[in-house]
Amino acid sequence: MKENLLPWISLAIVLSNLYIVSSSRLTYQIRGVVVQGLLLSILPLILFPGEDFIHMIILFVMGVAIKGIIVPKYLLKTIQDVRVEREVHPLIGYSFSLFYGVITAGLSFFLINRIDILPDNFSPFHLSAALATAFIGIYLIIARRNVVSQIIGYLVLENAGFTLSLSVAVSQPLFVEMGILLDLVGGIFIMTIAVNHIYSEHESLSVKSLERLIQ
Amino acid sequence: MNTILFFTIYSGVIAFIGLVSLFLNNKKAIQKASPPLSIFIISLLSAAYIILNFTKLKPNAILELLNWEIPFGKLQFGLDSLSGLFLIPLLILTAATSIYGWKYFGQHKQEKGHWLYFTVLVSGMVLVILSRNAIAFIFSWEIMSVSSFFLVITDKTNEKTNEKTMRAGLIYFVTAHFGAALLFIVFFILSNSSGSFEFASWHNLQLSPFKSSLIFILALIAFGTKAGFMPFHIWLPLAHPAAPSHVSALMSGIMIKMGIYGLFRILTFISPYQAWWGMLLIIIGSVSGILGVLFAIGQHDIKKLLAYHSVENIGIIMLGLGIGVSGSAYGYPLIAFFGFAGALLHVINHAMFKGLLFLGAGAIIRQTNTGELDKLGGLIKRMPVTSVLFIVGSIAIAGLPFFNGFISELLIYLSSLFGIIDSSNIPMAFLAVSTGASLALIGGLALACFTKVIGTALLGTEREQFPETVSEVPGSMLAGMILLALVCITIGMGSYFIVPILTGPISIMTGSPNFLNVTLMMNITKTLTIVLFSILVLGLIIALILKSIIKKNKPVKIVNTWDCGYSAPKASMQYTASSFAEPITDYFSIPLNISKKENVDSAFFPNNKWHFHSQANDWILTKILEPFILLIGRFFSSFKWLQNGRSGFYVLYIAIAILFLIVWKFFI
Amino acid sequence: MTNTDLLILSILTVFILGVVLSLLNSKAKHFLYIPAYISGMVFILFIPIGIKTIEYGPYTIMGGNFLFDALSIYHIFLVNFVFLITSIYSIGYFTRHIENHGDFETSFIRRYTILWQTFQMFLLIVLLSNNIGFMWVSLEATTLISAFLIISPSNPLSIEAMWKYLIVCSVGIVFGFMGTILTVVAAQNNSTFLFTQLVEHSDLINPKIILLAFIFIIVGFGTKAGLAPMHTWLPDAHSQAPTPVSAVFSGVMLNVALFGIMRYLSVTDLALGNDGQAQSILLIFGFISIFIAVIFIPLQHDIKRLLAYCSVEHIGIIAIGLGLGGLGTFAALFHITNHSLSKVIAFFSAGHISEIYGTRDMRRIKAASSSIPVWGSVFFISMLILIGVAPFAIFLSELLIVKNAFFDHRYIVTALFLIAVFAIFISLLKHTLGTSFGINNSKITENIKVGILDKAIVISVISVLLILGIWIPGPFKELLNNASLIIQNGVRL
Amino acid sequence: MKIILIFISPLAALIFSPLFSGIINKVKAFISGRKGQPLLQVYYNLFKLFKKGTIYSSTTSWIFRISPVLIFTFTLAATAFIPVLQIHTGALFKGDFILMLYLLGISRFFLIISAMDTGSAFEGMGASREAFFSALVEPVMFICLINIMKVAHTDSLAAALLDPMTSNSIAMFFSAIPLFILLLVENARIPFDDPSTHLELTMIHEVMILDNSGPSLGMLEYAASIKLWLFSLILALLVIPELPFGLLIKTIVLGLIMIIIAIIVGIIESIMARSQLFRIPQIIFGAGVISFLGFFIITTDILVW
Incomplete structure (x- = not known):
C-alpha cells in the first residue's frame, strides 16, 4: 500500500503547491493550504502502517483539525475582519511562478534521487515533496507583497517541515507534534495578531507600507 | 630600592594622583595646585633618582607582578639602560609640563579630567618603557594612545576649531590603532618563533632573513605611525595644535619617542641587521627630515610648525638609527656606535628643546590668544x-652649538664621517654621505625656519596692537620652561658629562661596545666642551671691549628704523612669515603643495590693502589618503541596497545562505 | 527529587508568581518593580546551582532532559545578570516615560512585564535543554514572545520592525526545525535526541546527514543569533524596540541562539571526526557578518541602529572565534560576556541620550558628554570598549582571536579580521566622536537626574570590563576553559 | 704647541682679512680704470667705525645689540680650525670642521634675527634670502669638504687640506669649483650679491646690516671680511701644491695663492653682472651636483687621476 499510494500523494502535494503558487486570490490560496494540510495528515497513516497505530491516528486527527480546519478558518476570519484586498499582488507574475513551481518540483525529485545520503528506510517521494514544498513556501514569502500571502507562504514552509518530521514520526513522534504545535501557535495566533496590529496602524496589508526601515 | 619596582610604583602613584584630581575643586587655589605640583615634585625626584642610579641598571633584571591568568605569560617589568634612557626625558618633561600646566588654563575652564588623562598618559608611557611582555606592552601602548586622545580633543573653544579638533582626534586615534594592529602581528611573529610573549625569550631567536625583515618592516610601520615619520606623520600636525600646549609638549617631546623606543627594542631582537634596513631607515630619515622642515617653513601657525619640526627631528633620529644599523650590518662597529649614540642622544635632546618650544608657544598663545605668526610681533618686549x-x-633645535641639538647632530655627523672616510665599503660611503648631506640641509632649513618664527613673532614691532594684558606669563609656567632650557644648555655645554650614559643603551643594541669607541667619544666631547667654553670666554671679552668702546664714543641715540628714506615705517610694512618663507616655499612649491592667497590691487594708486599669505598643504592626507578612504566608502555604500526594507528579500537571503552552504558542502 | 530539581521548580514558581503578580497589580508604578525582583530572585536561586555545577561537573535532571554544565551555567549567569540590570534600568525608563512623555499605557506596561518574565524563562529553558526538541521549542517561544516586546505604542515603525522580526525569524526557525529533525534522522540508528547521548554515541551518527542538519541549524539558529546574511531583522528590531528590550536582545538573546549553535557544533564536529567542516561554516558566516557591519556602520545615523550593526559585528567575531576552535573557542566565550555587558550599557546610554535629545539621529546629537555628563561619557566609553580599545576586555578577547588565528597559520583570516575590525573601528569612532564631543548647540534645559542604581550599574559594568581586560580571575578562567572544552569535545557526564 | 697654533689662525685672520678685502677692491678699481681706494682703506674704515657713536632703532631689542659681538666671535672662532701655517697639526678633535660650519651657522642665525629685529621690510627681505641660500649651501659645503677628506683619507679637515694628495687629485677640481661658488655665495659677492652698495638690487648681506652703525657695524664688516678670508684660505690650502720648501716659503706661496684668489674674485666682480635672484638656487644646486659627482668618482675610483 505504501509503495502504491505514496507517489500519488506526493504528486498531489506538489500539485497543491502549484495551485497555491498560481492562485490570484487569497481565498483560493487558503483553499490550497487546506488541501495540502489534509494530504499531509494522511501521510503518517500511509508511511507507517501498523506501527504505533494509535499515535498515527492521533497525528492524523491533529493534522486534520489544525491544518485542515482551525488554521484556514482563522485566516479567513482575519481577512474578513481587516477587509483585506482579496487580490494577490505578486512581485513576480503567475506564469513565472507556475514555471518556478514545476521546475523546483522537478529539481527536488532529481536532487533527492541523486543524493544517497539518506538512510534506506526513507522514501524519496515524500522527501522530495517536502523539498518542493519548502521551495514554494520560501518563494511565496519572497515574491508576494501581501502580509497574508506571506503568512500563507510560511504555512507552506511549515508543511514542508512537517513532511520532513514525519520521517521520524515513529521513533520520535514528539517532534511531529511539535511541528503541528508550531503551526498553531506561530503561524496563527502570533501572525494574525501581528496582522491586526499592522492593519490598525497602516490601514493596509500590503508589504509596501512595511518598507520604511531601510539601510 | 629596586629601580624597577620604584618606577612601577611611580606609574601607579602618578595615575592615582590623576584619579584624585577628579574629586578636587578647581576653584580653590590649593586644590587646583596640588595635582600639578605633586606630579612635578615626584617626577623631578624620580628623574634625579634614575640619573643617579643610571649606571646600576641591570639589563636582565625582571620584576614579576601578577600571576597573569591571561594565556600570554607573566606580567613582567624590567628596566635596562635603554629603557632608562627614555625614562629620563620622560620624567624631566613630565615635571616641566606639569608645573607649566598648573596655571596654563588661566581664565579658561579647565577640563575636569585633564590631570587624569595627563597622568594616565605619563603612567602609560612609563609602563611602555618598563614592559617586558608583549601583551603588557600593547596594553600600556593603548593606554598611552587613549589617554592622549582624550587630551587632544579637550580644546573646544569655538565651533571652527572644534571641528578641526574632532578631525585631529579621529585621525590620531585611527592612526594610533593602525599602528597597534600591526604591532600585534609583529609580536605574534616573534612569539610564534619563540613560543612565549616575554621579551626575554626573544633574544637570539636566529630568525630567517625573510622573517626578520618582515618583522622589521611591520615594526617600522607600526612604530612609525606613533613616531610620525613620513608618510605616517599625518596625525601629528593635526593633533599637536589641537591639544593644550603642555600636552603637545609631552606628546611631541616624548610620546612620539615611544615609537622610537619600540623600534630600538625590536631591533635588539632581530639582529643581525641587514644592510637594506639601514638604507631604508636613512631614506625615511632624510625624506621626513627634509620634507618635515620644509612643511614647517610653509606653516604659519606656530604649533603646527612645531609639529612639523617633530617630523623633522624624528627624521634626524632615523638618520642616526639608519646609519647605526648600516654600520652594524656592514661590520663597522665605530659607525654603528656613533650612529646609535647620536640617535639616542637626539631622543633626549629633542624631548627637551621641543618641549621647551611648545611650552613657549603655549605661553605666547595663552597671552595673545593666537598662534598665527602673521598676527604676532614684538613679543620680546612684553614677554x-x-x-x-x-x-x-x-x-637648540636648529642644531647650533652651545646647545644640546648640536651634540647629537655632531655624533651623527661623526658616524657619517667615519662611514665615508674609514670604510672602504662603497654602499656604506654613499649611505653615510647622504646622511651627512641631508643632515646639513635639514640644519640649514631649520635655521631658516626658526629665524622666521623668532623674527616674526618675537622681534620687530607688534603687527596688531596687543591689549595691555599681554605680558609675561606666571612664574610657574616660566619655571617649567627654565627647567628644560637648563637641561638644553647643560647637555650642550657639558656634553662630556652627559654622553657616558649612552654607552649602556648602545651596548644593548650592538653588544658591548669597543672600549676604544667609548674613549674616542669621550675625547671628542671633552675637547668640544673645552672649545665651546673658550669661545664663550672669547665672546665675553669681545663684548666687554665693544661695550667700553660704545661707552667711550658719542652717546647712543635711539631713532626710528631706517627704511631707505621712508619716514614713517609702519608695523604692517614688516616682513611677514609668509613673505619670509616665500623664496623657500616657491623653490619647493611642488612637494609642498603651496596654496597662496594674494590680494593685489594693480591700479596705479592702489586703494585696497595688499595681502599675501601662503600655506603649505600636506598632500599625503588630503590628496592620497582621504580620497582613497572616500573611494572605499563609496564602494561600500554601493551595497546599501542589501538592506532595502523588503521582508521578501530578507527571506531570500536566508534561502540563498542555505543553498550556498548545501552546494558548498555537498557539491563542491 | 534532587535539590536541583527543587531549585528549578522554585525558579519556575518564581516566574509564575511574577506573572500573576503583574496581573494582579493595578498600578503601573507597582508592577514595574516586579521584573527586577523576579530576576533578582532568579539570579540568587541560580547561584547554588552554579556552584554545584562548577564543583561536580555536568549533570542532568528530569530524565536527562535538562543539563547543567559549565557552558550552560556560564550563559545562565550572563542572562540572569543582564536581565537583572536591565530590569532595574527599565524601572527608571518606564517611569520617565510615564511621567514625562505619557506615551505608555498601563495595559502596555502590564503586558510588557508579563512578556518580559516569560521571555527570560524561555531563554533559561533554551540554555538548560539537553533535549534538542525542547531547545528548539523554547527558542521558538522566545521569538514569539519577544516579537511583542518590540512594539511600543509611541513608535509606529515598531510594528514594521516586529513584522520583519517575526517573518524572518520564523522562516529561520522552520529551518531550525528541519535541522533538528535531520539531527534525529542522522542519529536514527541509536534513536536519541539528547545532546549528552548524541555526544556519547557520536561515532554512530551519519556524518553526511549531520552536516546537512548543521547547515540547517546554523542558518535557522543563526537567523535568531543575527549572523549575516540572516541578520536583516536585527537593525530594525533593535532600533525600534524600547531601550531595555534592545538591550536584552543584543545582550542576551543573540547569545542564547548562538548557544544552540555551540551545542550542535560539538555534536557535528565529533560526528564528522573533527575535520573542521562545521567550523568553516561558522568562519564564513562570521566574516560575512563582520563585512556586513563594515558596509552598514558608516551609513548609519540612527544611534540604536548603529549599535545593532555593531552587534552583528560582534556576533560575527564570536562566530569566527568558534570557527577557529582551540583557544578561539575560549576567546569567543570570553567575548560573549564582554560584548553583552558593554552592549547593554551602550544601549542604556544611547537610549537615554536619544530620549533627552528627542531624536535618535546622530547628526542632531552633539556634545552628549558635556550636556549629559554621565550618560554621554558612558556612551563614549562603552563605544570605546565595543571598538576594542585596550585595556578593556573586548580588546583582550579580540586579541586572543587574532592570536589564535595567527598561531594556526591562518594568515588570511588574521588579515581579513584585522582589516574588518579596523574599518569598523574607524567608522564607529567617527560616529561616536561627533555625538559625544564638540560644542553643545542643543538647548537642553531639562535637569537630568541619574538614579543611584543606574550609576551603580554602569560603574560596576565598566569596572568589570576593565578588570577582565587586564586580568582574568582564576575561577572565571577555569569556567571558560571548561565551557570551551565542552564545545570542542562535547559534554560528557 | 698645539694650543698656540690654534691661536695663530684667528690672529692671522684678524690681521690680514681686511687686507684681503682691500685687494679685491683694488682689483675692481683697476679693471674699471679707476685709481681706487688705498689698499689699506678697509682698515681705515673699520677704525673709523669703531670711533663713531652708535644709533639704535627704537624697535630693536637686546638681540640687535648683542648680535654683532656674537657674530664676530663665532666667525673668528671658526677660523681656528683651518691652519694658516702648514704644519701638520691634526684635528682639534675628529669632525671639528662640523663645529666650524656650525659656528658660521650660529653667527648667521644671529645675523638674520638681528636683521628681523629692526622690523624693516628691507632687512626682512635680506634675512629671508640669506636664510634660504645658506640653507642650500650647507649640504654642498659638507660634500665638498668630505671629498677633500676622502681623498686624503683622513677624518680631519685640517690634515686633509695640508695633505699634498688633495691638490693632485681630481678632488681638487671637483671641490675647488663648488667651493669657489660657495665662497661667492656665502660672502655675498657678485654674481650673487653686491657687497659694495646698500641699494635695492643688492639685498642679501648688506641690506641686513642697514640699521647697524658705529662699532656694531664695524664688527659686522670685520666679521664679513674674516669669513671671506676663511673661505679663501680653505680654497688656497686646497689648491696649494706640494712644495719642497720650508715653512716660511710655503706660507708665502699660500699668501700668493690667496692674492690670486682675491684677484679672481675681483675680476669676476668687475666683469659680471649680478644674476637674477631665482638663478642663485640653481647655481648652488649646480655646485652641489659637481661636488657630488666628485664624491662619486672618488669613492668608486672610476678614474685614477
Whole structure:
C-alpha cells in the first residue's frame, strides 16, 4: 500500500503547491493550504502502517483539525475582519511562478534521487515533496507583497517541515507534534495578531507600507 | 630600592594622583595646585633618582607582578639602560609640563579630567618603557594612545576649531590603532618563533632573513605611525595644535619617542641587521627630515610648525638609527656606535628643546590668544623671559652649538664621517654621505625656519596692537620652561658629562661596545666642551671691549628704523612669515603643495590693502589618503541596497545562505 | 527529587508568581518593580546551582532532559545578570516615560512585564535543554514572545520592525526545525535526541546527514543569533524596540541562539571526526557578518541602529572565534560576556541620550558628554570598549582571536579580521566622536537626574570590563576553559 | 704647541682679512680704470667705525645689540680650525670642521634675527634670502669638504687640506669649483650679491646690516671680511701644491695663492653682472651636483687621476 499510494500523494502535494503558487486570490490560496494540510495528515497513516497505530491516528486527527480546519478558518476570519484586498499582488507574475513551481518540483525529485545520503528506510517521494514544498513556501514569502500571502507562504514552509518530521514520526513522534504545535501557535495566533496590529496602524496589508526601515 | 619596582610604583602613584584630581575643586587655589605640583615634585625626584642610579641598571633584571591568568605569560617589568634612557626625558618633561600646566588654563575652564588623562598618559608611557611582555606592552601602548586622545580633543573653544579638533582626534586615534594592529602581528611573529610573549625569550631567536625583515618592516610601520615619520606623520600636525600646549609638549617631546623606543627594542631582537634596513631607515630619515622642515617653513601657525619640526627631528633620529644599523650590518662597529649614540642622544635632546618650544608657544598663545605668526610681533618686549627661552629652544633645535641639538647632530655627523672616510665599503660611503648631506640641509632649513618664527613673532614691532594684558606669563609656567632650557644648555655645554650614559643603551643594541669607541667619544666631547667654553670666554671679552668702546664714543641715540628714506615705517610694512618663507616655499612649491592667497590691487594708486599669505598643504592626507578612504566608502555604500526594507528579500537571503552552504558542502 | 530539581521548580514558581503578580497589580508604578525582583530572585536561586555545577561537573535532571554544565551555567549567569540590570534600568525608563512623555499605557506596561518574565524563562529553558526538541521549542517561544516586546505604542515603525522580526525569524526557525529533525534522522540508528547521548554515541551518527542538519541549524539558529546574511531583522528590531528590550536582545538573546549553535557544533564536529567542516561554516558566516557591519556602520545615523550593526559585528567575531576552535573557542566565550555587558550599557546610554535629545539621529546629537555628563561619557566609553580599545576586555578577547588565528597559520583570516575590525573601528569612532564631543548647540534645559542604581550599574559594568581586560580571575578562567572544552569535545557526564 | 697654533689662525685672520678685502677692491678699481681706494682703506674704515657713536632703532631689542659681538666671535672662532701655517697639526678633535660650519651657522642665525629685529621690510627681505641660500649651501659645503677628506683619507679637515694628495687629485677640481661658488655665495659677492652698495638690487648681506652703525657695524664688516678670508684660505690650502720648501716659503706661496684668489674674485666682480635672484638656487644646486659627482668618482675610483 505504501509503495502504491505514496507517489500519488506526493504528486498531489506538489500539485497543491502549484495551485497555491498560481492562485490570484487569497481565498483560493487558503483553499490550497487546506488541501495540502489534509494530504499531509494522511501521510503518517500511509508511511507507517501498523506501527504505533494509535499515535498515527492521533497525528492524523491533529493534522486534520489544525491544518485542515482551525488554521484556514482563522485566516479567513482575519481577512474578513481587516477587509483585506482579496487580490494577490505578486512581485513576480503567475506564469513565472507556475514555471518556478514545476521546475523546483522537478529539481527536488532529481536532487533527492541523486543524493544517497539518506538512510534506506526513507522514501524519496515524500522527501522530495517536502523539498518542493519548502521551495514554494520560501518563494511565496519572497515574491508576494501581501502580509497574508506571506503568512500563507510560511504555512507552506511549515508543511514542508512537517513532511520532513514525519520521517521520524515513529521513533520520535514528539517532534511531529511539535511541528503541528508550531503551526498553531506561530503561524496563527502570533501572525494574525501581528496582522491586526499592522492593519490598525497602516490601514493596509500590503508589504509596501512595511518598507520604511531601510539601510 | 629596586629601580624597577620604584618606577612601577611611580606609574601607579602618578595615575592615582590623576584619579584624585577628579574629586578636587578647581576653584580653590590649593586644590587646583596640588595635582600639578605633586606630579612635578615626584617626577623631578624620580628623574634625579634614575640619573643617579643610571649606571646600576641591570639589563636582565625582571620584576614579576601578577600571576597573569591571561594565556600570554607573566606580567613582567624590567628596566635596562635603554629603557632608562627614555625614562629620563620622560620624567624631566613630565615635571616641566606639569608645573607649566598648573596655571596654563588661566581664565579658561579647565577640563575636569585633564590631570587624569595627563597622568594616565605619563603612567602609560612609563609602563611602555618598563614592559617586558608583549601583551603588557600593547596594553600600556593603548593606554598611552587613549589617554592622549582624550587630551587632544579637550580644546573646544569655538565651533571652527572644534571641528578641526574632532578631525585631529579621529585621525590620531585611527592612526594610533593602525599602528597597534600591526604591532600585534609583529609580536605574534616573534612569539610564534619563540613560543612565549616575554621579551626575554626573544633574544637570539636566529630568525630567517625573510622573517626578520618582515618583522622589521611591520615594526617600522607600526612604530612609525606613533613616531610620525613620513608618510605616517599625518596625525601629528593635526593633533599637536589641537591639544593644550603642555600636552603637545609631552606628546611631541616624548610620546612620539615611544615609537622610537619600540623600534630600538625590536631591533635588539632581530639582529643581525641587514644592510637594506639601514638604507631604508636613512631614506625615511632624510625624506621626513627634509620634507618635515620644509612643511614647517610653509606653516604659519606656530604649533603646527612645531609639529612639523617633530617630523623633522624624528627624521634626524632615523638618520642616526639608519646609519647605526648600516654600520652594524656592514661590520663597522665605530659607525654603528656613533650612529646609535647620536640617535639616542637626539631622543633626549629633542624631548627637551621641543618641549621647551611648545611650552613657549603655549605661553605666547595663552597671552595673545593666537598662534598665527602673521598676527604676532614684538613679543620680546612684553614677554622677555619667555622670548629668551624660546630663542634658546630655537637655537637648540636648529642644531647650533652651545646647545644640546648640536651634540647629537655632531655624533651623527661623526658616524657619517667615519662611514665615508674609514670604510672602504662603497654602499656604506654613499649611505653615510647622504646622511651627512641631508643632515646639513635639514640644519640649514631649520635655521631658516626658526629665524622666521623668532623674527616674526618675537622681534620687530607688534603687527596688531596687543591689549595691555599681554605680558609675561606666571612664574610657574616660566619655571617649567627654565627647567628644560637648563637641561638644553647643560647637555650642550657639558656634553662630556652627559654622553657616558649612552654607552649602556648602545651596548644593548650592538653588544658591548669597543672600549676604544667609548674613549674616542669621550675625547671628542671633552675637547668640544673645552672649545665651546673658550669661545664663550672669547665672546665675553669681545663684548666687554665693544661695550667700553660704545661707552667711550658719542652717546647712543635711539631713532626710528631706517627704511631707505621712508619716514614713517609702519608695523604692517614688516616682513611677514609668509613673505619670509616665500623664496623657500616657491623653490619647493611642488612637494609642498603651496596654496597662496594674494590680494593685489594693480591700479596705479592702489586703494585696497595688499595681502599675501601662503600655506603649505600636506598632500599625503588630503590628496592620497582621504580620497582613497572616500573611494572605499563609496564602494561600500554601493551595497546599501542589501538592506532595502523588503521582508521578501530578507527571506531570500536566508534561502540563498542555505543553498550556498548545501552546494558548498555537498557539491563542491 | 534532587535539590536541583527543587531549585528549578522554585525558579519556575518564581516566574509564575511574577506573572500573576503583574496581573494582579493595578498600578503601573507597582508592577514595574516586579521584573527586577523576579530576576533578582532568579539570579540568587541560580547561584547554588552554579556552584554545584562548577564543583561536580555536568549533570542532568528530569530524565536527562535538562543539563547543567559549565557552558550552560556560564550563559545562565550572563542572562540572569543582564536581565537583572536591565530590569532595574527599565524601572527608571518606564517611569520617565510615564511621567514625562505619557506615551505608555498601563495595559502596555502590564503586558510588557508579563512578556518580559516569560521571555527570560524561555531563554533559561533554551540554555538548560539537553533535549534538542525542547531547545528548539523554547527558542521558538522566545521569538514569539519577544516579537511583542518590540512594539511600543509611541513608535509606529515598531510594528514594521516586529513584522520583519517575526517573518524572518520564523522562516529561520522552520529551518531550525528541519535541522533538528535531520539531527534525529542522522542519529536514527541509536534513536536519541539528547545532546549528552548524541555526544556519547557520536561515532554512530551519519556524518553526511549531520552536516546537512548543521547547515540547517546554523542558518535557522543563526537567523535568531543575527549572523549575516540572516541578520536583516536585527537593525530594525533593535532600533525600534524600547531601550531595555534592545538591550536584552543584543545582550542576551543573540547569545542564547548562538548557544544552540555551540551545542550542535560539538555534536557535528565529533560526528564528522573533527575535520573542521562545521567550523568553516561558522568562519564564513562570521566574516560575512563582520563585512556586513563594515558596509552598514558608516551609513548609519540612527544611534540604536548603529549599535545593532555593531552587534552583528560582534556576533560575527564570536562566530569566527568558534570557527577557529582551540583557544578561539575560549576567546569567543570570553567575548560573549564582554560584548553583552558593554552592549547593554551602550544601549542604556544611547537610549537615554536619544530620549533627552528627542531624536535618535546622530547628526542632531552633539556634545552628549558635556550636556549629559554621565550618560554621554558612558556612551563614549562603552563605544570605546565595543571598538576594542585596550585595556578593556573586548580588546583582550579580540586579541586572543587574532592570536589564535595567527598561531594556526591562518594568515588570511588574521588579515581579513584585522582589516574588518579596523574599518569598523574607524567608522564607529567617527560616529561616536561627533555625538559625544564638540560644542553643545542643543538647548537642553531639562535637569537630568541619574538614579543611584543606574550609576551603580554602569560603574560596576565598566569596572568589570576593565578588570577582565587586564586580568582574568582564576575561577572565571577555569569556567571558560571548561565551557570551551565542552564545545570542542562535547559534554560528557 | 698645539694650543698656540690654534691661536695663530684667528690672529692671522684678524690681521690680514681686511687686507684681503682691500685687494679685491683694488682689483675692481683697476679693471674699471679707476685709481681706487688705498689698499689699506678697509682698515681705515673699520677704525673709523669703531670711533663713531652708535644709533639704535627704537624697535630693536637686546638681540640687535648683542648680535654683532656674537657674530664676530663665532666667525673668528671658526677660523681656528683651518691652519694658516702648514704644519701638520691634526684635528682639534675628529669632525671639528662640523663645529666650524656650525659656528658660521650660529653667527648667521644671529645675523638674520638681528636683521628681523629692526622690523624693516628691507632687512626682512635680506634675512629671508640669506636664510634660504645658506640653507642650500650647507649640504654642498659638507660634500665638498668630505671629498677633500676622502681623498686624503683622513677624518680631519685640517690634515686633509695640508695633505699634498688633495691638490693632485681630481678632488681638487671637483671641490675647488663648488667651493669657489660657495665662497661667492656665502660672502655675498657678485654674481650673487653686491657687497659694495646698500641699494635695492643688492639685498642679501648688506641690506641686513642697514640699521647697524658705529662699532656694531664695524664688527659686522670685520666679521664679513674674516669669513671671506676663511673661505679663501680653505680654497688656497686646497689648491696649494706640494712644495719642497720650508715653512716660511710655503706660507708665502699660500699668501700668493690667496692674492690670486682675491684677484679672481675681483675680476669676476668687475666683469659680471649680478644674476637674477631665482638663478642663485640653481647655481648652488649646480655646485652641489659637481661636488657630488666628485664624491662619486672618488669613492668608486672610476678614474685614477
